[in-house]
Amino acid sequence: MSNQSRRDAFKTLLAGASLPLVPTAAAHAATPPATCAPAAPPRWKRGIEGQRQADQGDGTFINPIIAGDHPDPTILKDGKDYYLTYSSFYSYPGLVIWHSTDLVNWHPVGPALHKPLGTIWAVDLCKHNGRYFIYIPAAPDGKPWSIYVIWADKIDGPWSDPIDLGIADCIDPGHVVGEDGKRYLFVNGIRKIRLRDDGLALDGQLEKAYQPWRYPDDWVTENFAPEGPKLLRRGKYFYLVTAVGGTAGPVTGHMVIAARSTSVHGPWEHHPGNPLVRSMSTNEPWWSRGHATLVEGPAGDWWMVYHGYENGYRTLGRQTLLEPMEWTSDGWFRALGGDLSKPLPKPKGGQAGPAGFALSDDFSRNRFGVQWAFHDPAPDEAARAQYTGKALRIAGRGASPSDSRPLTCGVGDRSYEVEVTLELSGQGEGGLLLFYNQKAFVGLGFAAEHVKTFQCAEEQGWARVARKTLRVRVRMTNDEHVVTFRYSHDEGKTWTLHGTRMEVSGIHHNVFGGFLSLKVGLYSAGSGVVAFSDFKYRALGA
Structure with missing residues (x-):
């Protein structure tokens, strides 16, 4: 449809x-x-990984x-x-x-x-x-x-x-x-x-x-x-x-x-x-x-x-x-x-149980459904994913995030930081996104010879950077809608600040329809495979 x-x-x-x-x-x-008068921002108690509790x-x-x-x-x-x-x-x-x-x-x-x-x-x-x-x-x-x-x-x-x-x-x-x-x-x-x-x-x-x-x-x-x-x-x-x-x-x-x-x-x-x-x-x-x-x-x-x-x-x-x-x-x-x-x-008489769950993932076990989900998957989508015990290998689909049916993870904090390691094989291309739908996303992509910048749901060709990549760690910081990317090709010893910051406050239903939310996304495109490992999440702010 x-x-x-x-x-x-x-x-x-x-x-x-x-x-x-x-x-x-x-x-x-x-x-x-x-009508309620304007109120001071609430200060939540922080739970797992600093998430709001x-x-x-x-x-x-x-x-x-x-x-x-x-x-x-x-x-x-x-x-x-x-x-x-x-x-x-x-x-x-x-x-x-x-x-x-x-x-x-x-x-x-x-x-x-x-x-x-x-x-x-x-x-x-x-x-x-x-x-x-x-x-x-x-x-x-x-x-x-x-x-x-x-x-x-x-x-x-x-x-x-x-x-x-x-x-x-x-x-x-x-x-x-x-x-x-x-x-x-x-x-x-x-x-x-x-x-x-x-x-x-x-x-x-x-x-x-x-x-x-x-x-x-x-x-x-x-x-x-x-x-x-x-x-x-x-x-x-x-x-x-x-x-x-x-x-x-x-x-x-x-x-x-x-x-x-x-x-x-x-x-x-x-x-x-x-x-x-x-x-x-x-x-x-x-x-x-x-x-x-x-x-x-x-x-x-x-x-x-x-x-x-x-x-x-x-x-x-x-x-x-x-x-x-x-x-x-x-x-x-x-x-x-x-x-x-x-x-x-609080409601009277209840007994408090566990609240929420950690979003950081070492990919040693299957967390599909609870944390990870493919966006709008085809019937054979699950076959693309393979757990190795230390990484999640995802076979490529499509040519870019818009047709790759990325893996997504919902978040609940106003500000947060995520990191993940990507390892490319074959003619694979992969990256880290903030993804609403195939017409609304931002992020970085890594292919064998260059780094891609996705903004307004398309690659910004003028921002392409020549950089050979086999293995890279990527960090994304969303600070109240302002998104900053960094990446490291030496296991986090040194970091490159990406040259474009992005503002994403307008990526929501009233603009793009669909009743969705802006989620962290991992994409694997091309004819190869991308292995994702050591995903880290940390909430920011008071």
Whole structure:
């Protein structure tokens, strides 16, 4: 599917079954959340390799709970355990599942999806009758959007191959069991369809479920885009939490709204406090906040998990945020977070577990899926990679980073430094990148006779440097969007400062589309092989 086709499909899917935008009386009566004043930059406690850590060690936490590109979070409470996954787009293996016992400290379990399905958008993780399910909207190349399902008897797998449910042109599934004991998926629009009892096939037709609450048309949003339905049954009510306003675009667009009903079939009553979450200005620490799920904490308090862009750092993608909420005496709920740049009390009763993981890699074991993933891989992509015990050898593909399907690693810090050693063989060419997609990347490339400079997603021929290379160590420093490269041909004894510094703050979705993030990339092109070894990561800054 071409990029233009994907954009057209995206507009159609997000539009759903919407009506002309006419403000309702409820919309005019709604009072938007108070605008946060500019806040001093938060000072996170630093964890592994200096990476930002949510848990401050004093009973408080600072958002994000999972830094970096972890959008559209779907969270499952499973006894004393919590599991979360998120949109993985073109990264394979994909759908990394994370585990926590306190909602603040999260550690990856591993990827659930190994078979490429094209781009993967907002999924839903659920458990029913002792079995785990992930419902997946995907657009395999050359095929229309549909919703797939994978299942497992244990959260750490093995997970099944994807099953196409045949729900055409739909995204953002949300699973719920109705008062009739039947299983349903809600999708963008907001529409619903009944599932067979085993959850692996359809047992009904797609139908309209809910006409979402509408904001005044003078609010600055991207588009109406009713999406991300997540459902919860509590007491006599089903609660339907939905995103509207567009997931990117203007800072003030994305928002969280809610409705409730005594039946999964409606009628649905709008929350009188809509919108429950919304960024009101560029002064706030987190932009475009939305796509929320409600979850009960370890001691019975309640929380909202959703995503947002960090002020000034859209390059990091949409990060996972945690906000406290409370149930009110009238059976509704409200968000309590306020300024999310400040420390907040941790959920009560949880036991802190491991948080994050080291990104440095000696390539002695396979870390595909958790750390490394090929961007938009072909079915045979995994065959390119071979672990030797001390290095990762990747056979060349294509002629440059734009068609080489590079190996990528997500990051969650504003500033960081990485190093890696490359060894070329045959007619191999390789390098170190900051990679968004094939049309947006920067970096250095090394061939047998010269050093290449990639800027604005193409080689800058005027900057080519004659330099024989067999083995080289490359260092990249990203200091709040300003990128500096150095390289050494003598095992790090002396370093050459590359002559071009690059500014990358504009490499994000609002410029290039795709809902992705700027990741560290390793590429191998040409007809040879590049061996990568001793990858080092270090976060910078206070």
